[in-house]
Amino acid sequence: MGVHPVNALDELRGWKAPGWNGLRALVTGLGVTGFSAADTLAELGAEVIVVDAKSSEKKQNDAETLRIVGVKGIRFGEEATSSIRHFADGAAPDLVITSPGWRPDSALISAAAEAGVPVWSDIQLAHRLGPRPEALAARGAPVWLTVTGTNGKTTTVSLLEQMLIADGRRAAACGNIGMPILDAVRDPEGFDALAVELSSFQLHYTEPLDATASAVLNIAEDHVDWHGTRQSYAADKAKIYERTRVACVYNAADAATGHMVAGADVVEGCRAISFAADTPEMSQLGLVLSEDGAAGEDGGGILVDRAYLDNRRHEAIELATLADFNGLAPKHLVENALAAAALARAAGVAPESVRAGIRAYEAGDHRIQPVAKQDGILWVNDSKATNPHAARASLAAFGEVVWIAGGLPKGMDYDALVESVGGRLRHVILLGTDSSQLAASLARHAPQVPVTAGFDGEDGEQAMAEAVAAAHREAQPGQTVLLSPAAASMDQFASYAARGEAFIRAVAAMIDHDDE
Structure with a gap:
């Protein structure tokens, strides 16, 4: 069919637009977003190919479902995600629908830009339909x-x-x-x-x-x-x-x-x-x-x-x-x-x-989630605070805090955060394989606050258990032990949710041990 000129794609509005039928669409990623995009485009009569760098049992099952509904092909592997030319004649697609994580400088998105192929999110596709x-x-x-x-x-x-x-x-x-x-x-x-x-x-x-x-x-x-x-x-x-x-x-x-x-x-x-x-x-x-x-x-x-x-x-x-x-x-x-x-x-x-x-409304897990209270100490899971701005909001909600923090810093600057909350901190427990940036900010802007570090092993579950034990030793009645990392989780955990669940398990085990 060849690449649609931009003005032709502008006419793709509503379910009955004739241009959907036969449109060559390349979908990046076979997660939740990619699956829904490929399924939708196949229903519209488009020729669809999906590419994903990594395979899994779930993705293979989803791929089989998509083949049943008419998706032309699903390609796995790094090689598949470096090119936009997957259709039989080697031509570029008319349109790329990308999952959110794909950076503009990635090989495939860069190739689409160079070839003049529009790149849409699933949000734009939904808006057009x-x-x-x-x-x-x-x-x-x-x-x-x-x-x-x-x-x-x-x-x-x-x-x-x-x-x-x-x-x-x-x-x-x-x-x-x-x-x-x-x-x-x-x-x-x-x-x-x-x-x-x-x-x-x-x-x-x-x-x-x-x-x-x-x-x-x-x-x-x-x-x-x-x-x-x-x-x-x-x-x-x-x-x-x-x-x-x-x-x-x-x-x-x-x-x-x-x-x-x-x-x-x-x-x-x-x-x-x-x-x-x-x-x-x-x-x-x-x-x-x-x-x-x-x-x-x-x-x-x-x-x-x-x-x-x-x-x-x-x-x-x-x-x-x-x-x-x-x-x-x-x-x-x-x-x-x-x-x-x-x-x-x-x-x-x-x-x-x-x-x-x-x-x-009920607050979701891992966002200022009270998980236990014992001996006058409140334990709060805020693992979803993956940057300093989010951590500041949760730290500001409590008076005296034993703070469990750290993780993958993503190049963040922690100075402003520590300056704003230093007066609330009674002790800091540093988690993560590299907490040097946060440690340096604490030394500069809250030197009066005791810091316990060393919970940097790649076994996140063990590191969290040790960090919780350290917080337990330091916390006093009337204080809050707050997991609010101000950093991403991928250095020790699969996700912020996995990190939060590890905290909840460690707190529960600590309380059960105290009750024995």
């Missing part, structure tokens, strides 16, 4: 509410999904969380609303999404190795605001997100709505504390809306209270709830549904 015709006829097009940011995306999208469901909408969390977005648009019943989590990787390969409302929660240094520079990383995040129709939601405490909104090309009439864990100004959602400034359950903190009402100069709408949260309500969780509420309110969700959504 929209809902199935039968779902569109029954429900209309779903509202897209999109979320990105360095930290807090999953929490915010999960809260947003609960608010939408509480409002009687058929809604789904999708994208970088929950179901693949292509499964959502292929659902024959359709959805009223999609709460879409977007990573910077996905946004890099995605056109403007015409979202009803969009949000950037925060921007901090992360994934610079993938994007090349922090500026490129931020630019990809900022793409989420393009062509937003009702509300661009941003963090009043993070000036960079406001600058992104100011520079965005939005639909005429779209509003800038901010959130802050503080008394809100006009066009803002915020938190009103009690007269003594208390923010706990007894303090009666109230989440309020001064954006989505006519008399916002003089009035505010109560959305929820801190008592509505299920368990701990640290500042960053309140901010996530306010961001979710701002997106939900842009879609017409009622205030009482915001409260019901917060009440229904």
